[in-house]
Amino acid sequence: MPSVRNARPSRQGGTVGGVPLRAGEPSDAAFIVTMAQLASVMEDDPLPPADDPALLLGLPASSDTAVVALDDDGRPVGAAWWHLRDRSLVVAPDGAPVPEIVVAVVPAARGRGVGRRLLDALAARAAERGHDRLALNVHIRNPAAHLYSRAAFVVAGKGRGPLGVAMVRELR
Numbered sequence: 629m630p631s632v633r634n635a636r637p638s639r640q641g642g643t644v645g646g647v648p649l650r651a652g653e654p655s656d657a658a659f660i661v662t663m664a665q666l667a668s669v670m671e672d673d674p675l676p677p678a679d680d681p682a683l684l685l686g687l688p689a690s691s692d693t694a695v696v697a698l699d700d701d702g703r704p705v706g707a708a709w710w711h712l713r714d715r716s717l718v719v720a721p722d723g724a725p726v727p728e729i730v731v732a733v734v735p736a737a738r739g740r741g742v743g744r745r746l747l748d749a750l751a752a753r754a755a756e757r758g759h760d761r762l763a764l765n766v767h768i769r770n771p772a773a774h775l776y777s778r779a780a781f782v783v784a785g786k787g788r789g790p791l792g793v794a795m796v797r798e799l800r
Contacts, residue, residue, distance in 0.1 A: 652694025663732035706733035708746035
């Protein structure tokens with residue numbers, strides 16, 4: 629079982645809230661696909677194939693838009709990233725698309741603050757890159773909706789799918 633309790637800083641990131649984080653790297657591509665698969669299903673539903681077109685739409689355009697959480701041994705246990713889609717989930721008041729985020733944590737590391745640390749680190753990174761807000765789509769019955777609310781995301785309207793909710797976090 630991955631452990632994130634006695635975290636040590638990463639060379640490329642740092643320890644945030646006891647969870648070592650680092651910027652995404654090209655070598656994280658397979659792990660990020662796995663995280664996208666986890667993020668796209670609820671509970672015990674089967675994972676979509678790695679080449680599922682809907683899954684591929686949510687992958688980051690480049691690894692530098694991702695943040696990866698590590699366990700005590702330096703193994704990845706979670707990731708968060710932003711991406712832009714042709715059809716934006718949310719648009720800014722000026723009509724600009726709002727980057728949409730994806731966050732996932734391996735089941736063994738859930739409930740330990742990893743998801744919250746990823747969200748906060750990703751928000752800081754996006755603000756540094758000039759973004760004013762981030763958006764996400766969450767299934768109304770997904771327990772992570774509570775995490776998103778605690779992490780300053782607010783409901784912005786209907787999301788994708790029949791039970792999807794769009795949420796936005798202001799960064800400035």
